[in-house]
Amino acid sequence: MSFNYPLLLVASDDPYPTYKWMRDEDPAHYSETEDVWVLTRFADCSAAFRGWKTWSSERRGNLLNDIPERVGKTLGTSDPPKHTFARSIVNKAFTPRTVANLQPTVRTLAQKLCTQAREAGAIEFVAAISAPYNAAILGAMFGVPEQEFIQLRGWLDDFFKREKAPAGEEPRQVVAMRQLRHYLSALAEQRQTRPGEDLMSAMLLAEDGGQRLAVEQVIVTTMTFLTAGFESTNNLFTNLAYALALHPQVLAEVQAQPELVPAFVEEGMRWDAAAQGFVRSPTQDVALHGKVIPQGAQVLLHIGSANRDEREFAEADRFDIHRPDQRHLGMGQGIHFCVGAALGRAMAQFLFEELLAVSTRWDVDLSAAARVTTPNFRGFVRLPLTIN
Numbered sequence: 001m002s003f004n005y006p007l008l009l010v011a012s013d014d015p016y017p018t019y020k021w022m023r024d025e026d027p028a029h030y031s032e033t034e035d036v037w038v039l040t041r042f043a044d045c046s047a048a049f050r051g052w053k054t055w056s057s058e059r060r061g062n063l064l065n066d067i068p069e070r071v072g073k074t075l076g077t078s079d080p081p082k083h084t085f086a087r088s089i090v091n092k093a094f095t096p097r098t099v100a101n102l103q104p105t106v107r108t109l110a111q112k113l114c115t116q117a118r119e120a121g122a123i124e125f126v127a128a129i130s131a132p133y134n135a136a137i138l139g140a141m142f143g144v145p146e147q148e149f150i151q152l153r154g155w156l157d158d159f160f161k162r163e164k165a166p167a168g169e170e171p172r173q174v175v176a177m178r179q180l181r182h183y184l185s186a187l188a189e190q191r192q193t194r195p196g197e198d199l200m201s202a203m204l205l206a207e208d209g210g211q212r213l214a215v216e217q218v219i220v221t222t223m224t225f226l227t228a229g230f231e232s233t234n235n236l237f238t239n240l241a242y243a244l245a246l247h248p249q250v251l252a253e254v255q256a257q258p259e260l261v262p263a264f265v266e267e268g269m270r271w272d273a274a275a276q277g278f279v280r281s282p283t284q285d286v287a288l289h290g291k292v293i294p295q296g297a298q299v300l301l302h303i304g305s306a307n308r309d310e311r312e313f314a315e316a317d318r319f320d321i322h323r324p325d326q327r328h329l330g331m332g333q334g335i336h337f338c339v340g341a342a343l344g345r346a347m348a349q350f351l352f353e354e355l356l357a358v359s360t361r362w363d364v365d366l367s368a369a370a371r372v373t374t375p376n377f378r379g380f381v382r383l384p385l386t387i388n
């Protein structure tokens with residue numbers, strides 16, 4: 001077989017026909033050039049997400065070619081019992097109430113940004129809406145001025161890059177991780193001496209069985225919150241904005257019936273997943289579809305493909321906000337299911353309710369748009385949009 005899955009296929013305009021070919025012809029694919037296995041069928045990905053005993057997140061991390069500085073330290077890159085303890089602390093610090101308390105801020109911000117966008121008419125979606133919206137919400141969560149968080153964005157963007165550095169230079173993702181850590185260590189020190197109402201203080205103080213999370217772990221967990229809160233949300237919002245431009249009949253429907261926005265957001269998460277895949281590594285050899293995935297291998301659970309699997313979803317390629325069962329893997333599954341799912345959904349719903357309420361047109365200029373070029377995620381870093 002000559003096909004080798006390329007890591008940046010996710011950044012092409014339409015990777016979905018290739019995913020379909022992989023599901024049909026080579027559902028447990030090994031890419032020799034990238035040294036990664038790729039599972040593309042819903043049933044296989046779902047079983048692996050749920051089967052943490054066989055499918056470790058700690059062995060190779062959960063991002064493609066994950067950086068050793070992260071592996072085993074973050075929530076997403078640890079297995080039970082380490083994960084169970086850290087997740088229980090996070091669940092105590094970041095509760096449904098935290099999300100409910102944030103909702104009025106989120107709604108007001110969405111209204112403000114959308115009114116400004118309507119006045120401008122033509123906007124660059126990421127700079128005008130997504131970035132300030134995410135920064136302000138994360139700022140409110142962590143008690144940090146919005147402007148400071150905007151500055152962090154450059155590091156967060158670099159953090160997911162997987163480019164090879166020129167000889168003698170450090171890769172950008174390693175430099176970014178160090179800078180972020182430096183910033184967050186200083187913040188953690190402040191919060192230790194003067195705890196506040198913010199999420200970092202709550203994570204430092206929360207206990208499970210009389211034990212607290214080590215400061216180092218609070219720092220790396222905060223890093224995960226920041227990367228998810230900036231990047232995953234931006235990818236979701238930009239994919240949703242693009243999906244509306246591609247489907248005028250859906251646009252007309254959600255404009256006429258705003259109560260359909262949650263269903264639209266959910267279908268958007270399935271149809272063009274912001275997180276296209278996460279890595280697991282088998283703790284033993286696994287026989288699948290006539291092949292043997294060796295223990296310790298790097299295996300990509302391809303959410304982007306699984307969400308379009310026609311074995312699971314009728315007319316999987318159709319963007320249909322009326323699907324009776326909107327089950328998908330866009331927020332993961334099992335013990336690592338997204339911590340920020342409720343917040344991410346609320347942010348997307350409020351934003352699109354407000355934006356659709358003020359828009360009369362919805363034109364995306366694809367010629368001036370730019371896609372995210374990181375291997376685990378799909379979305380836009382630049383998306384010009386005209387709404388009136």
Ligand code: HEM
Binds near residue numbers: 229232331333335337
């Ligand atoms: C809205 C778009 C979002 C998407 C599409 C998304 C997607 C995901 C997915 C697929 C996972 C599973 C990772 C794995 O299994 O290895 C995950 C985990 C996680 N997400 Fe999200 N996420 C989003 C927003 C957020 C937000 C806003 C936050 C924080 C405020 C967040 C925090 C996390 C954390 C901490 C984990 C790790 C959980 C664990 O390993 O136990 N996410 N996310």
